[in-house]
Amino acid sequence: MTTTPTTSTLKVTDPVLLEFAAEVGASGKVAVVGAQTRWDVGGQPAKGVRQLGAPAGVVEYKPEEMTVKVRAGTSVSDLDAELAAAGQRCALPNRGGTVGGAVAVGEDHLGVLGRGPVRDSVLQVRYVSADGVTVTGGGPVVKNVSGFNLPKLMVGSLGVLGCLSEFVLRTNPVPGVSRWLQFADADPFAVFDLAHRPGAVLWNGTSTWVLLEGYLPDVEAQNTLLIKQWAGVEVEAPPPLPQHRWAMPPAALSTVGPLPTGEFVASVGVGRLWGQRPAPPTAQDPVVVELSRRLKTNFDPTGRLNPGRTP
Amino acid sequence: MTSFLDRIRAAAPIASRYGGSKFRKPTDALVADLEAALSPGQVRADGAQRALLSHDASLFDGGVAGPVCFPTTGEEVQAVVTVALRHNRAIVPRGAGTGLAGGAIPFGAPVVISLTRMNRILEVDVENRVAWVEPGVVNLDLTKHLKRIGFHFAPDPSSQQVCTIGGNVATNSGGPHCLAYGVTDAHVLAVEIVLASGEKAMLGSIGPQDEGLDLRGAFIGSEGTLGVATKVAVRLTKNPPAVKTLLLSFASVRAAANTVSAVIAAGIVPAAMEVMDQRITIAVENFVKAGYPVDAAAVLLAEVEGLADGVKIEAEQISAIGTQNGATEVRLAQSEAERELLWKGRKTAFGAVAQIKPDYYLHDTVVPRSALADVLEEIYKIADRHQLIVMNVFHAGDGNLHPLLLFDRRIEGELDRVHAAGAEIVEASLAAGGVLSGEHGIGIEKQDYMDRLFTSDDLDHQNRLRNAFDPSCRTNPGKVLPMAHSCADIQALRSVPAGVWG
Ligand SMILES: Cc1cc2nc3c(=O)[nH]c(=O)nc-3n(C[C@H](O)[C@H](O)[C@H](O)COP(=O)(O)OP(=O)(O)OC[C@H]3O[C@@H](n4cnc5c(N)ncnc54)[C@H](O)[C@@H]3O)c2cc1C
Numbered sequence: 001m002t003t004t005p006t007t008s009t010l011k012v013t014d015p016v017l018l019e020f021a022a023e024v025g026a027s028g029k030v031a032v033v034g035a036q037t038r039w040d041v042g043g044q045p046a047k048g049v050r051q052l053g054a055p056a057g058v059v060e061y062k063p064e065e066m067t068v069k070v071r072a073g074t075s076v077s078d079l080d081a082e083l084a085a086a087g088q089r090c091a092l093p094n095r096g097g098t099v100g101g102a103v104a105v106g107e108d109h110l111g112v113l114g115r116g117p118v119r120d121s122v123l124q125v126r127y128v129s130a131d132g133v134t135v136t137g138g139g140p141v142v143k144n145v146s147g148f149n150l151p152k153l154m155v156g157s158l159g160v161l162g163c164l165s166e167f168v169l170r171t172n173p174v175p176g177v178s179r180w181l182q183f184a185d186a187d188p189f190a191v192f193d194l195a196h197r198p199g200a201v202l203w204n205g206t207s208t209w210v211l212l213e214g215y216l217p218d219v220e221a222q223n224t225l226l227i228k229q230w231a232g233v234e235v236e237a238p239p240p241l242p243q244h245r246w247a248m249p250p251a252a253l254s255t256v257g258p259l260p261t262g263e264f265v266a267s268v269g270v271g272r273l274w275g276q277r278p279a280p281p282t283a284q285d286p287v288v289v290e291l292s293r294r295l296k297t298n299f300d301p302t303g304r305l306n307p308g309r310t311p
Numbered sequence: 312m313t314s315f316l317d318r319i320r321a322a323a324p325i326a327s328r329y330g331g332s333k334f335r336k337p338t339d340a341l342v343a344d345l346e347a348a349l350s351p352g353q354v355r356a357d358g359a360q361r362a363l364l365s366h367d368a369s370l371f372d373g374g375v376a377g378p379v380c381f382p383t384t385g386e387e388v389q390a391v392v393t394v395a396l397r398h399n400r401a402i403v404p405r406g407a408g409t410g411l412a413g414g415a416i417p418f419g420a421p422v423v424i425s426l427t428r429m430n431r432i433l434e435v436d437v438e439n440r441v442a443w444v445e446p447g448v449v450n451l452d453l454t455k456h457l458k459r460i461g462f463h464f465a466p467d468p469s470s471q472q473v474c475t476i477g478g479n480v481a482t483n484s485g486g487p488h489c490l491a492y493g494v495t496d497a498h499v500l501a502v503e504i505v506l507a508s509g510e511k512a513m514l515g516s517i518g519p520q521d522e523g524l525d526l527r528g529a530f531i532g533s534e535g536t537l538g539v540a541t542k543v544a545v546r547l548t549k550n551p552p553a554v555k556t557l558l559l560s561f562a563s564v565r566a567a568a569n570t571v572s573a574v575i576a577a578g579i580v581p582a583a584m585e586v587m588d589q590r591i592t593i594a595v596e597n598f599v600k601a602g603y604p605v606d607a608a609a610v611l612l613a614e615v616e617g618l619a620d621g622v623k624i625e626a627e628q629i630s631a632i633g634t635q636n637g638a639t640e641v642r643l644a645q646s647e648a649e650r651e652l653l654w655k656g657r658k659t660a661f662g663a664v665a666q667i668k669p670d671y672y673l674h675d676t677v678v679p680r681s682a683l684a685d686v687l688e689e690i691y692k693i694a695d696r697h698q699l700i701v702m703n704v705f706h707a708g709d710g711n712l713h714p715l716l717l718f719d720r721r722i723e724g725e726l727d728r729v730h731a732a733g734a735e736i737v738e739a740s741l742a743a744g745g746v747l748s749g750e751h752g753i754g755i756e757k758q759d760y761m762d763r764l765f766t767s768d769d770l771d772h773q774n775r776l777r778n779a780f781d782p783s784c785r786t787n788p789g790k791v792l793p794m795a796h797s798c799a800d801i802q803a804l805r806s807v808p809a810g811v812w813g
Contacts, residue, residue, distance in 0.1 A: 007762045007767060007770075007793055007795040008762035008763075008765060008766050008767045008769075008770065009762075010762070010763075010764075010765065010766045011766060012766065062679070062681075063576065064572055064575060064576040064680065064681055065575075065679050065680055065681065066575060066580075087578055088578075106520060106525075108519060112519075116493070116497070117497075117519075117520070119520060119525055119528055120493055120496070120497045129768065129772065131768075133768045134768070135766075135768050135769050135772045136765065136766065136769050137769065137772065137773070139677075139745075139746035139764070140679075140744060140746075141677045141678065141679055141709075141710055141744070141745055141746055141749075142677075142709055142710065143485060143489070143494065143677050143706075143709040143710070143711050143749040143750065144677060144746045144748070144749060145482065145483045145494075145532050145748050145749065145750055145751070145752050145753070146746045146747040146748050146753060146757075146761070146764055147747075147753060147761060147764075147765065147770075147773050147791060147792070148529070148532075148533060148773040148776045148777060148791070149483075149496075149528055149529055149531065149532055149533070149776075150769075150772060150773065150776065152496070152525045152528025152529055152531075153524060153525060153528065153529050153776060155520075155525055155528070156520055156523075156524065156525055157524055161524075172580065173578035173579070173580065174578075196549075196552060196617070196618050197549070197617075214617065214618065214621050215618075215620055215621040215624050217620035217621075217624075218617070218618035218619075218620045218621045221618065221619075221620065222618070245521065247516070247518040247519045247520075247521035247522075248518045249439050249516075249517045249518045250438070250439050250440065250517070250518065251436075251438035251439045252518075269440070270518075270519055271439075271517070271518035271519050272518075272519045282522070284522070284523070285512055285513055287506070287510045287511065287512035288512050288513070288514065288523065288526060291512065291526055291779060291780060292523055292524050292526070294778075294779040294780075294782070295524060295775075295776065295779040297779075298775035298776075298778055298779050299772070299775055311522070311523055311524055
């Protein structure tokens with residue numbers, strides 16, 4: 001696509017972002033490297049690609065606005081620590097990776113029912129385009145319908161539409177109490193129905209785990225309600241998650257046929273499953289495939305951004 | 312910078328820019344083909360119907376509707392779009408026409424697709440916590456339908472008695488209860504759309520987002536410019552076991568705004584926090600007798616919900632924070648009837664205004680919560696300078712302002728002043744670090760402000776998104792992006808490499 005006439009006099013001025021944009025440049029194949037914790041998602045990057053790291057650091061944190069502006073190369077651990085100091089948290093999962101990597105992969109936190117999905121938490125995104133300029137989408141406030149939703153497009157994009165450099169994320173207060181209960185012999189779907197907005201309900205084919213979050217008396221009441229039905233104990237942490245992500249309608253989890261007990265952990269009410277085997281390929285709507293292809297062509301006509309990956 | 316009014320004047324010939332005289336009237340052949348694709352009763356080309364659907368709830372004139380179609384199925388929408396394509400006409404999807412940004416106003420006599428007859432709730436799937444609905448289902452009808460099974464559809468715009476789910480999807484609507492729950496895009500899991508090419512696609516899925524780009528997310532809030540929504544999977548939200556509603560009175564708007572910031576800063580995210588100033592409170596009280604205090608400079612309606620103990624704790628904390636910030640009265644609704652009455656007052660605020668002046672202009676900007684008090688003060692000053700009455704009733708918890716400028720369009724010059732004041736309100740919001748719209752959208756109302764918020768590169772990329780869905784600019788042309796960036800203009804400037812568009 002050719003360039004459009006200039007009508008705006010606004011410009012990106014942050015020297016850190018400008019430097020990153022210059023590094024990405026306007027030619028040659030590039031891939032942005034985070035911590036490589038999910039490096040194989042969507043395929044290996046093509047060979048001979050120049051690898052870059054995105055800038056790091058929390059730029060501006062406003063707990064009273066429930067927003068944080070953070071650079072893509074920041075580790076999720078560092079971000080979490082800064083938020084925790086003010087009694088807040090965000091929607092990103094902490095798998096040892098970077099903020100940019102977490103947004104690019106788009107996988108939700110295990111406690112998504114309480115924290116909300118990653119895609120709802122990205123209020124503003126900045127990325128370097130295939131032309132080497134910094135583009136901003138969305139806005140820095142918690143509610144915004146000003147123009148087309150570029151932030152949504154970037155979540156889960158694996159960086160093939162732009163090199164992610166900075167985000168404004170929504171934050172949320174940490175609940176007073178977070179408590180995991182484990183049940184040896186409960187119906188996970190009944191647990192999900194009975195608990196009031198649990199943070200997570202996990203199931204591995206035999207055991208069920210539930211994350212209760214909120215004010216202490218509410219959590220106690222929920223705890224009592226649940227252990228009246230099923231024998232359960234408080235545990236420190238949820239079970240470890242197998243490597244491969246599956247997705248399905250939430251109700252379909254009850255019929256997870258191909259995976260034997262012990263080889264999966266399912267997130268009830270969400271439709272997410274982590275399996276020891278990769279998910280079987282799913283049929284894709286050809287029109288959706290074509291729309292995605294056109295988006296890629298429009299954003300990256302020469303295919304220089306993260307070649308080798310398909311979101 | 313030129314005034315908003317000048318831009319409105321300059322924009323008056325928009326209709327001709329987007330169609331020109333050759334498209335002005337529906338041709339007999341077009342109408343005949345549409346009637347053949349649907350049935351004669353589903354196509355209206357008479358002047359009265361076309362005039363009616365040339366407007367929405369905004370003040371913009373200058374729309375020109377072509378034939379109006381009332382499809383009843385997704386296949387019929389595809390058929391209409393295909394006929395429009397054959398006749399080289401644009402299409403404009405339309406719900407209830409309650410939009411305030413001019414999004415549904417047709418330019419250049421396009422085929423208007425009214426989705427109001429696609430109003431069936433197709434399936435309520437409690438196991439998956441989802442309902443499949445047609446786009447013409449009225450927002451409140453859906454929530455009423457879900458009530459008996461203990462669920463609701465969370466986005467609750469003040470227009471919910473009339474506006475459609477399709478319109479909510481297209482504008483990414485919010486409402487008072489979106490503070491804790493999030494706006495429409497957090498509650499729409501999948502959307503079936505018909506593209507301008509006539510092709511159908513299912514965007515998103517009822518499971519978690521997995522492979523592929525979030526096209527669903529790109530579509531929501533696109534104001535009818537990416538295609539026609541023909542089926543929507545909405546998330547069902549469980550009704551909370553306990554709810555408490557508080558009404559706090561203040562001696563100043565600033566004190567009410569400060570209370571809102573302080574509540575969030577204390578780590579509480581209520582289900583709703585709405586502020587009304589004294590003028591609107593008086594109007595509402597006259598209208599519905601909801602028991603609002605008419606002597607307070609501002610009132611804050613706060614609602615908390617969840618489990619019983621937490622609700623009690625939060626209600627007490629909000630009450631204490633209000634008192635620290637100078638609340639003159641804190642009232643807790645004692646019954647469900649009292650609660651409902653308070654909400655009725657809030658939600659009929661706009662109707663109540665009609666008693667004072669025949670017309671109003673409802674603005675919609677967002678500012679950081681901590682800037683609420685200052686920006687509101689500025690807004691009162693702006694209105695004073697332009698000798699206008701402004702009333703404020705807004706989604707304070709989100710920093711979403713809705714200044715309401717009252718006027719009488721029969722009085723010479725009054726509308727001009729309204730537009731001039733509106734432009735200054737937008738500038739004041741941007742200067743405070745805010746954005747152009749929190750929930751009404753850009754439409755034509757704010758498209759010429761887009762370059763005050765975005766760089767040229769940003770707008771170029773927004774256009775690339777739009778272009779992928781609608782390369783030939785056939786769905787709702789002339790909206791959202793400023794003229795210099797909207798694809799109609801770009802189309803002429805750009806040479807498309809062969810084969811790129813497949
Ligand atoms: C008194 C009043 C109060 C309001 N309060 C609120 C509020 O609290 N929160 C809020 O968010 N809004 C509010 N609004 C604005 C408006 O009601 C919302 O934007 C609403 O979602 C529009 O729905 P509609 O069915 O009337 O859409 P329309 O006005 O018919 O259309 C709006 C836009 O959506 C597009 N569109 C409609 N249907 C489809 C479809 N099926 N597929 C693709 N595109 C489509 C149109 O092209 C247009 O661009 C208010 C309006 C009024 C008059």
